[in-house]
Amino acid sequence: MLPRFEIVGRRRPVDLVSPGSALVDAATAGAVEWATPHPAPYAAVVATGPPTSGTLTLSLTGGDVRLSGEYDASRGAVGLTVRAGGATTTHASRRSGRATAPVDGVALTLTGTHLTVLTHEAGTWLARGRVNLAERCDTRDEVWLASLVTAVDGPVERLTAGGFGQLGLRDVRLVTREDGSPVRDGDDLLLSATSAGPGFFDTAHTSLWRLSPALDLAHVSDVFFRRPDRPGVFGDHATHVVRRDDDWLVATSTWGDFDRRRPGASVAITLATTRADLLAGRHVLDTRPLAVPTTGLRSVGVWDPHLVRIGDTWHVGFVSAPKFFRFHPALAAGPSLDELTLVGADTGRIATEGTTLVRLDDGWRVLASDGRDGRRGQRRGYPVYDLALAEVGGLDAPYPTNIPWPTLVREDDGWLMVGFNGASYGGRLVGYGSHGDVVLMRTSPADRIGIPAGHD
Template sequence: MQLPPFVAAGSVRPVDLARPVPLVEPLAPYLCVEAVGGPASVALTSGGDRLAVTYDGVGCSLTVTVRGSTSEHRSRRHGKPEGLVERVALTLTGTRAAALTREAGAWVVRGFVDLRDRLDTHDESWLAGVRAEGGELRGFGQLGLRDLRLVTHADGSPYRDGSEVLLTATSAGPGFFDTAHTSIWSLDPATTAMRHRSDVFFRRTGQPGVYGDHASHLLRDGDRWLLATSTWGDFDHRRKGAHVGATLAETTEDLLTGRHALDTRPLPLPTTGLTSVGVWDPHLVRTDDGWLAAYVSATKFFRFHPVLASGATLDDLWLRAAASGHRETEGVTLHRFDGTWHVLASDGVRRRYPVLDLDLTEVGVLDAAHESNIPWPTLLEHGTGMLLIGFDGEPVGGRLVGYGSHGAVRFARSV
């Protein structure tokens, strides 16, 4: 398959620790409270539980009080700011509480504590009681964006809002996958300007609580939205039996503004005959012959490859093909070239974007720079050419964050 080459067309890195509008209902454990300057102290409370960050002019500390038991946490290596502190913040992203300072216009994580074994931050009754001290209660924004994907109609065509298209993205948090969540953005394809529209969180069948699941695909099907996502919101590969699956939400809510917590049901993506410890990155299209579902299956964490299924309904899919020869290939996306459906993917080992047919046989490759990490290849026809929307693995937030805070959104145009 002959495809045009792509050249770089700029990048953006939207970093906003807190959403601009104060929260009335927390909905999900993705929260922020911040204060100007230092010394300063901010806190989140619920009942007798209290999470607090204090900057005393020298260093930052995190104090956690749960069921009457208090512990204080300081990072000896990273807890002291290196410049003038402009703002102090406490974030809660999943089960991770983090202390941050803004220095020279950039947020730096100065300490964190994982609350997984002490406090169920996903519990909706606990969330309903959350209040802020020292500043306004805000929703957590993002340290970077990854897993960008076009919002589409069920037939695969882009969903447009005037001259803009819409994207789902994973809003990165200050840590691994469980600190991130799903967000929705608008994109002007002419200028590549992006605007944050909304945030979406999820409830799961048979598992109480609200989670920041992500790596999603949003579709408009008649008068309803379908949102397929991956259950990364509490993933811990060190946990025995660790698993990632896919869920599906159906709603008539206006998902393009505000914050939402949606009920989901399992999306059964088949792995018949495969060795699989999990599936993720669902992308769905309804054709004249039924549904196509592209996704990833992992033989182990983290070794994964593209899979394609089809069926008359999303509850009755059968495995059609698997590209098990790939080792670290994800971001599988269905795209139609000249009326024929193909599967795009991102190969992190060979640093390229393979183009596969519906038997998952490689028939071409996108002639485009493959940035760091495994950037999903999202293609949008615009004008007389195509816009490639991806991301990179560039971290932010300082050395304490570790893997997960990537990345910058990167664009390329066909020539």
């Protein structure tokens, strides 16, 4: 179906403060504070060159809520203090709450409802304490977010504060036009991705990136979402961004507050339309439901939207789950995004997601990605379907860890594939969810110089 791919590079941008979002960048020698309003509950305070003795405190305060992280340089001890609802609590990890190497940076991050304190040791950020604030205060409230004040108490060489960036990237997709063709910023491709936080679903958010011809990644913007059914701002992700003539369509998955333990837990797809400049800054978008049909399917959730208009018909690839976590690819189509019917679903698969439409030399195809938990013969591969969702082949490409989405773009002399892996970052407290490296593949040189597509 396509020539074979080989890995040509890996990228791992780690930024606690999202590039371009800094609200504070200063040297300090004592107790100082700054007004730092945030559009979403994704904030970071980073101190480089912390003191070698005494205690350094970093904090975010709004109203009667004060969230702080403390580093006792004399003992290497790290912890958190939460003042909210008239009560003050302290939180320290027995196994991870002490630095094990010289510390040259300390950070406090808010990602969704999670507060984390990290230390920078031997070139790596490590989570040393983490607490879920969901039962203590409403971190998604926009009035509270607008009132936030960042403070430092203790001398540091540099204090930087702004929006939270990422520990890793996953769910990488091309930003496309309605017809599925890639959108470029000059010579660079545009990508959307899930910016991983120090945890899983509810610490991540959506970001946009540029990928240069030399395969260098550069951050563009961060995107957050309001929902029609509840107040607040959410870090929803697993997103596809579509450029139209004068606006953008942004389809995303409501992972931002997912908790499978919650009664009736589900994931849905929402759609935003905006004329904002998504190629810079931080944005909060209003959404409405994108009701993909699951007629005849048992479905507790849908996610991973991918939108392409072929002729006069919209096609929407997505994932449907009969239960958490068993999931399979599905495809819907219709004359508009409000008039979709189910075309097909591969219900025989149980660990397949990243449904993606792409135009190959022999016509439109639907790609997906098989995780390692699939059935025998359906593990660690990239199935290829036609537009009736009948399987017609597979991609010949390395399969990294996790479930890398099959994002393909045609180049002058072959194809580029942008995936990701499950490599973690941030230490044991972060757990699953900080993945991953962006894994870049190209059709091999031998294939590019003379083996036609479709030849084995």
